[in-house]
Amino acid sequence: MSRHHNFIIAIDGFSSCGKSTLAKALAKKLKFAFIDSGAMYRAVTLYFIRHSIALDDQEAIDNALKEIHIDFIPNATKTEIHLNDEDISEEIRQMYISDKVSEVSAIKAVRVAMVAQQQKLGSRRNIIMDGRDIGTTVFPDADLKIFMTADPKVRAARRYLELTEKGEDVTLEEVVENLASRDHIDSTRAESPLRQAEDAIVLDNSNLTPEQQLHFVEEEYLKVKALKIQA
Secondary structure (H helix, E strand, O other): OOOOOOOEEEEEEOOOOOHHHHHHHHHHHHOOEEEEHHHHHHHHHHHHHHOOOOOOOHHHHHHHHHHOOEEEEEOOOOEEEEEOOEEOOOHHHOHHHHHHHHHHHOOHHHHHHHHHHHHHHHOOOOEEEEEOOHHHHHOOOOOEEEEEEOOHHHHHHHHHHHHHHOOOOOOHHHHHHHHHHHHHHHHHOOOOOOOOOOOOEEEEOOOOOHHHHHHHHHHHHHHHHHHHHHO
């Protein structure tokens, strides 16, 4: 169907835009594999915190990356994220990880290591991958690129609700500050900054339901698929 002999959908965008929610639903609908690239950077962040890796210690970072093995293990209800054979799916969603993940993901060596793993995953099957630089750096030749955005207030409210439903003791002001900080770091970092690919389709979901978002992207997928079949 394409030059990589499979179909790759790249979904990029800001934090708390619902990228993973959309990607998971689309993967289920299309029977594609879902790869959460953000979870990979959160896993690295967790490892760095647990092992007290200083973010300015290049040697320690390089050595740590050699010891980090991340897998996506599907079960009956979801796909678990494993770090060195440990299910860390819930742990990496904690606020203390969110506070550090943008700093960790801005490190060149970290991004190089994760991009290599992501590209390897995408070389073997039809996938949907979400993140910050999937359509620009990881898969610049992806078959379909979606760039998601939403009003900052809407994003903060969604994230606050998500955290409080999990029992996190956090204020809305802390969430707003965290998202603003992450947006700044993600957009201004030297290595693979967050930016919209020129050929990406923008999806502003400030006022869209999950079902409407899914329908929108599915329609775009069908258009691209039809064109590739004709070609």
